[in-house]
Amino acid sequence: MNAEDIASGLDEMRDDIVAFTREILSIPAIAPESGGEGEMKKAGRILELVGDWGFDSIERYDTPDYRVPDGRRPNILLRIYGRDRSLPKIWVFAHMDVVPPGDMDKWTGDPWTLRVEGDRMYARGVEDNGQDLVSALFAARSILRSGIRPKRDVNLFLVADEEVGSKKGMVHILEKHGDLFSRDDLFIVPDAGEPDGTMIEVAEKSIMWLRIRTSGKQVHASVPDKGVNANLAAMRFLVEIHDELGRKYPEKDEMYDYPISSFSPTKRDANVPNVNTIPGEDTSYMDCRIMPGYDVSEVLEYIRKRAEEHSRKHGVKMEIETMQYDQAAPPTPPDHPVVKIIKDAVKKVYGIEAKPQGIGGGTCAAILRRAGYPAAVWSRMEDSAHMPDEMALLSNYMGNAKVFVHIFLS
Known part of the structure; x- marks a missing residue:
């Protein structure tokens, strides 16, 4: 047999x-x-x-x-x-x-x-x-x-x-x-x-989930100049960092189902409940799947550095928190x-x-x-x-x- x-x-x-x-x-x-x-x-x-x-x-x-x-x-x-x-x-x-x-x-x-x-x-x-x-x-x-x-x-x-x-x-x-x-x-x-x-x-790729807290100043939407729109600052940062990370970490390997690193803005917590208020707080999230040739700690350090620069430029305070952090x-x-x-x-x-x-x-x-x-x-x-x-x-x-x-x- x-x-x-x-x-x-x-x-x-x-x-x-x-x-x-x-x-x-x-x-x-x-x-x-x-x-x-x-x-x-x-x-x-x-x-x-x-x-x-x-x-x-x-x-x-x-x-x-x-x-x-x-x-x-x-x-x-x-x-x-x-x-x-x-x-x-x-x-x-x-x-x-x-x-x-x-x-x-x-x-x-x-x-x-x-x-x-x-x-x-x-x-x-x-x-x-x-x-x-x-x-x-x-x-x-x-x-x-x-x-x-x-x-x-x-x-x-x-x-x-x-x-x-x-x-x-x-x-x-x-x-x-x-x-x-x-x-x-x-x-x-x-x-x-x-x-x-x-x-x-x-x-498998390295995995890093980030919580990004942005603090500005809440005001009535009719006087935006008197506040600092945390929502807008967060959106600008997410778009910029998404594009920057893709350029900074371009390694490609066709063995992977998605052959490059991904840095995806995903979830966003609710902020103000009404349309006519500019939010002073924003909490957004990113899912990062990083090619194993890169050090996750170095990627995180770069994101935090850019968040500090963004905070100074737009008059907000940004905090980057890791929710999941696994080096491949x-x-x-x-x-x-x-x-x-x-x-x-x-x-x-x-x-x-x-x-x-x-x-x-x-x-x-x-x-x-x-x-x-x-x-x-x-x-x-x-x-x-x-x-x-x-x-x-x-x-x-x-x-x-x-x-x-x-x-x-x-």
Whole structure:
């Protein structure tokens, strides 16, 4: 029996995959920051379901958390031992937590009850990250059923807390249990991708969110000369700094989905409630996605310097505050072995050429990369995470599981 035979065997598990998904998604697994009780109930049900599948080891690396009823956040490691345990190991990280449903009026069904309509499945967490958590588990189950032992160790880490920063999940594991890993191991995070499955994410931009507070002098709109229009001063600054930053930091890399840095004015808080008042206060925001070759602190220093100059010129006071500040992790080399095994597996299952790319968003793979572990992010998904009526394709569940079979047997 070869990898193709084992992957084909997943077709017989189609109903089991749907039933398993229905079971685990019926249990809300929401972080306490978002009003939930954590992932423990969901983790317990997963362990009940996979307990007799034949994993060589099932281990717990839970994190203390007094905010949840159990006082712990679960991190579960499921192992299949390879024929040669000295070879670099495969690690797949999938997260059990989900975001809240949000506005229930925008859902056409219960977010905690899986609906299957042809190839489409709807529920909270059905894509993020249920799709690839289930796909990886059933790929492992298919291998275990076959009796074939993979060449190298295969490790599935089901982690907590990804949606709110991973401190109780991946960060805790790396800080307290870093001896589990080797820098030669192969790390895969199946938590982002494209509908056609062609993107293998190996690099991310630095992210900086700024709050820009501008103080002037409020007056009646009929006498603008007696005041200082904070709104106007802020708008001028945002336009100027947007254009200046683009010229000052022009690095371009076509590997990224958007190949240059972006400095986007976005949100603006409400100021005065009426039309005929010139506002004395303005609060605006910028989203900056910066190419990894630039030092974020240097970009921030330049913005603050220009804000001081703008303040003096227009008679306002401007304060720049960071809301998010993440220097990009070192990219995973596009020719790294983990990229190659994903490319080969995707080609065998989907018949397409996946290629390494960079993105402007952030994934928890950056946590691994900062710790010195080159990680690759891959999935074939519809990109409906966090939306009302979150949706995933059953065909992606099946196809991605087959990709994982080929990866695990590489």
